[in-house]
Amino acid sequence: MNIEIIPHTLVGSVNAVASKSHAHRLLIAAALSKRPPAISIGTTSRDIEATRTCLQQLRKEIPVLDCGESGSTLRFLLPVAMALKERAVFLGSGRLPQRPISPLKEEMEAHGCTFINKHRKKGEAREICEIRGRLQGGIFTLPGNISSQYITGLLYALPLLKENSRIQITTPLESRGYVDLTLDVLKKFRIQIYTAEKEGCPTYMIEGRQQYLPPGDMEAEGDWSNIAFWVIAGILSRDSGIICNGIDPQSIQGDRAILNLARRMGGKVTEKGHSILVMSDSLRSTHIDASAIPDLVPILAVAASTAKGVTHIHNAHRLRIKESDRLAAMYDCLSRVGANIKEEPGGLLIEGVPQLKGGTVSGYNDHRIVMAMTVASIVSDSPIIIEGAEAVNKSYPTFFEDFEALGGEYRVL
Template sequence: MRTITAAIPGGTIKAIPAKAHAHRALMAAALADSASHIRFHRSSRDIDATIDSLCGLGATIERTEDGVRVHPITTPASPGQVRPHESGTTLRLLLPVAAALCRTTEVDAKGRLPQRPLEPLLGQMKAHGVTFSKDAPPFTMTGLLSGGTFSMAGNISSQFFSGLLLAAPLLGETTVISEGPLQSRDYVRLTIRVLQDFGVTVNVTGDTFHIPEGSHYHGVKDYAIEGDWSNGAIWLVATALTGQTFTVTGLTADSVQADRRSATIIEKAGTTLTYTDGGLTATGKATLPLNVDLEQCPDLLPILSILACGIEGRSRFYNGARLRLKESDRLAAMAEMITSLGGSVHIDGDTLYVDGTGRLTGGRAHCYNDHRLVMAGTLAALISDTPVTLSDSEAITKSYPQFFDDWQALGGNSYEL
C-alpha cells in the first residue's frame, strides 16, 4: 500500500523498454540459428517471466550490462516448462511456440491469468495436433503442433495471432486468418516487424498472414528494444493534468506500438507535443474533453480516464469490451477508482463516461493487483485535494518496477504505508 501526495513531478526521463517489443524479440532470438544480443536498460516482472519460460524450453539467456545475450534453443527441453507468472502475453505467445518445439510442455499460471480467455487459440491448436490436460492453466500440453491454416475470430485477443505467427517458422508453410476485423491490429504489426527483423518472410493480405515454407529465424548481433509508449504516456498525461513540462526520450515517432496513439489523443485535448533531438516534450495543460475509441489501444483507458477527471466536461471512452478481460475488469475498476476519489463516472455497456470537474477529492482506491490501475491512481493524486492511498501498489513491478523511484526523482512524492 502506498500514499501519493499532490507534489508535481517534471523534467526529463528516458522511456522504459517496450515490454511488447521485448517479449517478441526474446522469443525470436531463442528460435534463431545463432546467438543474439538484445539491448534493453531495464526489465520487469513480465519480461523476466518470458526469459524464464524460454529457458524452460531450452534456451540459455545471459544477463549483460545493457540487456541479455540469447543462445537459441538447439535441443528442446523434455518436458518444456512455460512459467508466465501473471503475464498474459508470455502465456499466449508461447503456447504455440512451446507446442511447436516440445512434445510435452508443463504450463503454469498465477493470479487472474487462469481466468483469462484462451479460446479460440486452444481450439485451433487442438485441431493441429495438440492435446491439453484441461482448458485453463495450469495444464500439460502434449503433441507437436502442425502447420497449415489457422482461422480464428479477431475480436478476442491479437495475442493468439502473434503466438501462431511466432511459431509458424517452425511449422513449415503456415497461414493465419482473422475471421472478421482484427482488434489490436498494431500488436500483430509489431510481431510481423520482429519476425522480419530476424529474417522471417511474412506475406500480408488484409487480415490474412502467410509464412512460406523455408522461412527461418536468423540471429541478430545487436538488437535494440524501443522505448515503451504505454508507460511513456504516463509522463505526457502528467503534463496534461498539471501543465508541468516533461520531456520523454526514447519514444519512436514511427513506432507501430498501439499506444503511440496517446500522443494524438493528448494533443487533441490541448497539450502541445514537440519532437526534438532531445526527445518528445509535452507542454501545457489539457482543456478539451476526450472522445477515445479503445478498440486498438485499450491499455490507455486507466490513465486517460484520470486525465478526463482533470478536464471540465464529459469525456467518452468507447469499444472497451476487452478491458473486462485484463488483469482486472478495467472498466469496472476504473469506475470504482474514480468514484472513490470523488469523481463522477458511469458505464453504459462497454462505454465509460467521465464527467470531469478539474479536481478530485482524494482518499483510498483499490488497484485489484493491476499495474495500470496503480499508474492511474498515482496520476490522480496530482489533481486531488488530499493524498491518494493505493492498495496493491506493488503490482507496478509487473511492467515498471522503478516507477515510484522515478516519480520521486522527478519531484513527485509517495511513501509506503
Template sequence: MGSIKIYPNKLNGKVKIPPSKSMAHRAVICAALGDGISKISNIDFSDDIIATIEAMRALGAIINNISEDSIEVKGINSKDILSSREYERVIDCNESGSTLRFLVPIALAFEGVTRFVGKGNLGKRPLDTYYEMFDEQGINYTYKEDVLDLVTSGLLKSGEFRVKGNISSQFITGLMFSLPLLEGNSKIIITTELESKGYLDLTLSAIKDFGIEIVNNDYKEFVIRGNQKYKSQNYRVEGDYSQGAFFLSADALGSDVKVVDLKEDSLQGDREVVDILSRMGASIAKGEDGFVAKGNELNSTLIDAAQCPDIIPVLALVASLSKGRTEIINAERLRIKECDRLKAVKLELNKLGAKICEKEDGLVIDGIDELSGGIEVWSHKDHRIAMTLAIASTICKDPIIIKDYECVSKSYPHFFDDFKMLGGCFDEWNVGK
C-alpha cells in the same frame, strides 16, 4: 501488502521511459528461436519479461544477463543446443498474458510435453481459440477452469488457421512466431474485423528483423512459408509508449516532464496517446530527445480503445479533468486484464471525486474541475491502475494512500523511483504479507 501515501505535487524534470514491454517480449522470443547468439539491449527486467525469458529457457535457449539492461541469448536452434533440449518442461507465465498466448503454439513446434502454469487472473483469460485449434489438429491437452494449469503434447501442423480478429491479437502473434518453423506452408485467415493491428505490426517488424518473412494481405490473411530460420542478431528495444503515457498525461494535467526515448515513428499502437491528448487540447512538442505535453484547457473527446487498450486507465483520468463528456468505446477486453480495469477505474477515480459511469464495453466520463483526495484507494493489484492513481495524486487537493502499489513491478519496476526523481513526494510502508 504495501501501501504508499502520496502528497499532491506537480512533477518536473526529464525521465527516460522504460523499453517497450511488447517489443522486449518479441525480441527475446525471436532471439531464443534463433540459430546462434544474439544480444538484446535496453531491456527492463519486469515480472512479465522475466516470465518470457524463463519460458524460453524452459524450451532450451541459453540466456544470460550481461549487464543491468541487456542479455545474451543462444538460440534454441543453435547446433549444440538441439540435442540437449528438455522434452518435459514447465512454463511459469506468472501473470503475463503475452507469455502464455505467445508460448502455447511455440511450444507445440517442438517435441515434448509442456505444462503452463501461472497466477492471478491469468487462468481466467480465455484460450478457446487454441482449444479449438487443438481439437482440429488432434493435439492432446488438459486444463482446469479459472486456474492456469494447461498441459499440451503433440506437434503443431502447418495449414490454414482461421482466427477471429476481435479477440486478443496475442493468439495471432503466437501463430506468427511458430508457423515459420514448421515444414509446410501456412495461412492465417482473419474471420472478423481486426482489432489491435498495432500489436501485429510490432510482431511483423520484430520477426522481419530476425529474418522471418510473412506476407500481410491487408490484415485479412497472413501467408507464411515454412522451413524458415530465425537469424540471430543484436537488437535494441525501443521505449514504451504505454509507460510514456503516464508522464505525458501528467504533463497534460499540469506537470512539466520531458519524456525521453520514445521513437517518433513507432509502430506501437499505444503511440495513439499523443494523438488523443492532442485532440483533448494538450500541446505535444517533440524535441531532439523526447516529448513534452503542455496542458492547456482540456476538452472531452471520443476515445476508441480497440487499438490501444493499455493506455485507457490513465486517459480516463485525463478525461475526468476535461470539460464536457468523454466516452470510451470498444474497451470490453479491459475486463479480462490483471483486473476488470473498467470497473477498477470507475471505483477508484470516483473515490477521488471523478464522475465516471461504467458501460458494458466502455466508460462515460463527465469532466470536473479538480480531484479531492484525502482517501485510500486500491490498485486492484494491477500495475496500470496503480500508476494511474499515482499520476492522479499530482492533481488531488489532499494526499492519497494507494494500497498494493508494488504491483508496478509487473511492467515498470522503477516507476516510483522515477516518480520520486521527478518531485513526487510519498511515504511507503508494509503491513505484512
C-alpha cells in the same frame, strides 16, 4: 505495499523504460534462432523475466513454463512450445490461470494438440494446462476482436513447421499495432509473412521450414505504453511540463497514439529527436475509440476526469479480461476520489470535474491501475491511498523512483 500519494505538480525529465511488448518479441525471435543474438533490454520487469525464464525451459525435453502473471508470455508461447515439443506444461499466477486462451486453444486442438486441464497448484503458481502433441500446419481461423496475442503466437510458431499455413482473421482486426510490431520483428529475423486483406480482415500466409536469421545484436525500444503515464502527467501539471526521453517517434508501437490523444485533449506536445516535452493550458473532453489502444484506457480515464466536457471511451470491452477488469476497476477507483464517471458494457463515460478529492483505492493487483491512480493525485485536493502498489513491478519496477524524481511525494504505510 500500501502507499499514500501526496498531491504535487510534476516537473522535470524522465527516461522511458524498455518496451515490454518489443522485448517479449525480440527475446522469442532470438531464442528461435540457431545463433541467438544478444538482446539489450535497458530495464526489465516481472513479465519480461517470465518470458526469459520460459524460453530457457524450452531447452528441456518436457518444459514447465511458469508464465507468472504475463498474458503475453502465455499466449505467445502456447503455439511456439508445441511447434518444438511433444509435451509442455504451462503455469501461471494471479489472475492469469482464469484469463481465456480460447479460441487459440481450439485452433491448436484442431491442428494436433491435446489440452489437459488439471489446475493443480505448484508452489505459488497454478497449472493452467498440459499440452501434448506437436502443432501441425494448415488453416487457422481467429476473430480479430479477441486478442492480437493469439495471432502473434501463431506468427512465431508456424514458420517452424513442415507444412505451409494460413491465418485467417474473420472480423476486423483490433490492436493492429501489436500485430504490426510482431511482423516488423519477424521481418528483421528474415521470416517471410505474406499478407492479404479484405474489409479490415487480414489473412497471413506463412511458408513452413523457415529459419530465424537475426541481423545482429538488438536493443528493445523505449516503451510508449508506460511513457503514456508521464505524457498525461505532463498535461495534468499544466505549464510545468515533463520531458520524456528515449522514445522512438517512428516506432510501430500502437500506443504512440498517446501523443495525438494528448493533443486532442488540449496538450501542448513538442517533439525533438527521441524526446518530447508535454504541458497544457487546460484540458478538454474528446471521443476515444479504444479498440487499438486498450492499455491506454486507465490513464486516459484519469485525464478525462478533470477535462472540460464529457469524454466517451468505447470499444474497450477487452479490458475486462486483463490483469483486472480494468473498466470496473477504473470506475471504482475514480468514483472513490470524486470523479463523475459511468461504467458501460464496453467503455466509460466521464464528465470532467474541477478537481478530484482524496480517498483510498485498491490497486486491483494491476500495474496500470496503480500507475494511473498515482498520476490522478496531481489533480486531487488531498492524498490518495493505493492498496497493493507493488503491482507496478509487473512492467515498471522503477515507477515510483521516477515519480519521486519528477517531484512526486509518497510514503509507504
